[in-house]
Amino acid sequence: MEQFFQQLTNGLAVGSIYALIALGYTMVYGVLRLINFAHGDLFTYGAYLGMTLLTSFLLHDHLGLALGLVVLAVMVMGLVAVIGVILERAAYRPLRESPRLSAVVSALGASIFLQNALMLVYGARYQVYPDILPQTTVSLLGQQVPVMRIAVVLVSVTIMAALYLFVQKTKVGTAIRAAAIDQGAARLMGIDVNKVVTIVFVIGPALGGGAGLLVGLYYGQISFTMGWIYGMKAFTAAILGGIGNIPGAMVGGLLLGVVEALGAAYVSFAWKDAFAFLVLILILIVRPSGLLGERVAEKI
Amino acid sequence: MAARTTTRLAIGYALAVAFIAAAPLFLDAYWLDVLNSVGLYVLLALSLNLILGDAGLFNMGHAAFYAVGAYTTAILSTRFQIPILWTLPASAVVAALFATLVARPVVHLRGDYLLVVTIGLGEIVRIALVNDVFGLTGGANGIFGIARPTVFGLKIRRPHEFLYLIWAFVAVTVLLFHRLEQSRFGRALNYLREDPVAAEGSGVNTARYRLLAFALGAAWAGMTGTLYAAKMTIISPESFGFWESVVLFLMVILGGSGSIPGVILGATLVVVLPEVFRGFASARMLVFGLVMMVMMVVRPQGLLAFRILRFKESDVRRAGASQ
Numbered sequence: 001m002e003q004f005f006q007q008l009t010n011g012l013a014v015g016s017i018y019a020l021i022a023l024g025y026t027m028v029y030g031v032l033r034l035i036n037f038a039h040g041d042l043f044t045y046g047a048y049l050g051m052t053l054l055t056s057f058l059l060h061d062h063l064g065l066a067l068g069l070v071v072l073a074v075m076v077m078g079l080v081a082v083i084g085v086i087l088e089r090a091a092y093r094p095l096r097e098s099p100r101l102s103a104v105v106s107a108l109g110a111s112i113f114l115q116n117a118l119m120l121v122y123g124a125r126y127q128v129y130p131d132i133l134p135q136t137t138v139s140l141l142g143q144q145v146p147v148m149r150i151a152v153v154l155v156s157v158t159i160m161a162a163l164y165l166f167v168q169k170t171k172v173g174t175a176i177r178a179a180a181i182d183q184g185a186a187r188l189m190g191i192d193v194n195k196v197v198t199i200v201f202v203i204g205p206a207l208g209g210g211a212g213l214l215v216g217l218y219y220g221q222i223s224f225t226m227g228w229i230y231g232m233k234a235f236t237a238a239i240l241g242g243i244g245n246i247p248g249a250m251v252g253g254l255l256l257g258v259v260e261a262l263g264a265a266y267v268s269f270a271w272k273d274a275f276a277f278l279v280l281i282l283i284l285i286v287r288p289s290g291l292l293g294e295r296v297a298e299k300i
Numbered sequence: 301m302a303a304r305t306t307t308r309l310a311i312g313y314a315l316a317v318a319f320i321a322a323a324p325l326f327l328d329a330y331w332l333d334v335l336n337s338v339g340l341y342v343l344l345a346l347s348l349n350l351i352l353g354d355a356g357l358f359n360m361g362h363a364a365f366y367a368v369g370a371y372t373t374a375i376l377s378t379r380f381q382i383p384i385l386w387t388l389p390a391s392a393v394v395a396a397l398f399a400t401l402v403a404r405p406v407v408h409l410r411g412d413y414l415l416v417v418t419i420g421l422g423e424i425v426r427i428a429l430v431n432d433v434f435g436l437t438g439g440a441n442g443i444f445g446i447a448r449p450t451v452f453g454l455k456i457r458r459p460h461e462f463l464y465l466i467w468a469f470v471a472v473t474v475l476l477f478h479r480l481e482q483s484r485f486g487r488a489l490n491y492l493r494e495d496p497v498a499a500e501g502s503g504v505n506t507a508r509y510r511l512l513a514f515a516l517g518a519a520w521a522g523m524t525g526t527l528y529a530a531k532m533t534i535i536s537p538e539s540f541g542f543w544e545s546v547v548l549f550l551m552v553i554l555g556g557s558g559s560i561p562g563v564i565l566g567a568t569l570v571v572v573l574p575e576v577f578r579g580f581a582s583a584r585m586l587v588f589g590l591v592m593m594v595m596m597v598v599r600p601q602g603l604l605a606f607r608i609l610r611f612k613e614s615d616v617r618r619a620g621a622s623q
Contacts, residue, residue: 108550274423
């Protein structure tokens with residue numbers, strides 16, 4: 001029972017990180033019908049930039065832990081958003097009208113480029129975050145749970161709820177939803193689709209970069225290739241929940257995190273990474289529109 | 301027009317054959333080995349080209365079929381002492397069956413979904429190999445002590461001996477695949493790549509042809525796996541990872557998807573250029589990524605683009621005569 005509870009909360013923490021990254025995939029796919037293969041690498045950039053800013057400015061010493069981390073998070077998310085916008089301009093915008101395959105290859109090229117640029121700057125070895133977070137545990141339903149694990153879940157869920165409200169309630173959010181449904185009609189209604197794409201490439205990478213910072217703080221160890229596996233799993237989460245669907249990414253991420261944690265604990269740890277891929281293949285065969293997926297215009 | 305391209309192609313192939321045949325005279329063992337890798341990658345890229353280029357199915361897990369072939373040979377060779385070249389058909393059959401089995405439920409998926417699923421399949425195969433599935437694959441260390449091939453009593457061991465074995469197989473493959481391109485099967489694949497709905501409407505059984513493309517491509521990748529296992533004598537899961545599939549994908553796309561000379565050129569450049577620029581080892585992947593992005597904007601059809609087949613005057617006359 002104790003192991004089950006620990007694995008469950010662990011799965012929720014990992015899952016909320018997957019969900020944060022998945023939002024980037026799902027929003028870009030929603031508007032551009034493009035799998036942004038470089039998104040996982042933007043996540044890695046968040047983790048590395050977070051480490052550099054953390055160790056060079058020591059904000060948590062000057063401003064106190066909570067405020068220091070908030071300022072750090074804003075800086076990291078802003079910088080990764082800038083990289084995201086540049087990425088869209090350089091690698092995707094020139095190919096907007098090209099066949100799908102060209103955009104996919106360009107996305108892969110961007111991913112390889114970003115990953116190797118990071119390796120040239122930081123070196124190929126693992127990097128370690130400084131230990132600044134409290135290691136305390138709190139009692140939850142009679143079990144001891146690390147306070148950070150709860151914090152990761154709470155932070156992610158808050159961000160996602162804010163995003164959901166933004167997309168549902170604001171004018172910009174409405175424009176994003178309109179462009180996702182039909183770009184041509186949205187343009188006729190006076191929506192600047194290019195601007196919508198830029199906004200999507202601000203929000204998605206910012207959330208992905210934030211997730212990278214969370215992973216660095218929570219696990220302490222980062223590597224320049226970690227974006228690939230996190231990216232694939234987050235993409236699985238996005239498909240699981242229904243790609244293009246924001247609450248879907250949330251549900252898919254949490255579900256995938258829990259399935260993976262429980263699978264690793266009770267079935268086989270060595271096959272941990274295979275579970276996500278198995279889930280991905282099964283969902284695409286059985287229900288390609290995902291759990292919360294709405295209409296699928298095209299047969300896939 | 302068509303005749304001129306055919307002549308040019310024939311001259312190109314003749315020069316390539318002359319170069320390969322004479323290579324041991326002026327290249328040292330290291331560069332002969334590079335040439336051997338080029339041969340293996342040309343085979344793999346051509347096999348992927350059947351799936352990705354001709355049928356237009358985004359397969360980014362091709363290394364899995366390669367792995368199945370290599371492991372089939374390794375297991376048959378080390379456990380049952382079967383001579384290497386006798387395992388070629390076994391590798392082909394096992395890889396083709398495996399491909400049919402795994403592609404069957406996913407082959408109808410649209411472009412980029414298929415891409416992601418095949419990435420997943422490739423990763424599952426790699427993880428299975430690392431976890432020593434069925435106790436046969438030797439786990440992360442792989443399998444070692446694979447025997448050397450023997451041709452007409454001659455044991456093939458040195459790089460220049462492998463050169464002739466591998467490139468003979470390449471020559472046969474290129475010849476067969478050119479014939480295949482012109483066949484009913486090849487044209488059906490091209491048709492369903494251009495427009496699956498119209499192809500289905502004209503009586504092309506799209507699901508069946510897609511599966512056949514997968515099976516045939518996998519069979520060829522499997523046989524290349526046999527040659528690879530024979531050349532290395534040691535195989536391990538890390539040779540068949542995601543990166544391997546990406547490189548194969550790029551060879552096809554950069555060279556010219558659907559064009560046999562294009563894919564050969566793509567494979568050659570992707571293997572040889574990093575060897576030439578060994579001095580810039582750390583930055584070369586960076587450049588590689590950049591080239592991919594620029595290529596898609598400047599020349600998305602690849603270096604030597606696929607040419608649409610046209611009927612020659614003589615074909616029309618022959619068709620008229622036979623009626």
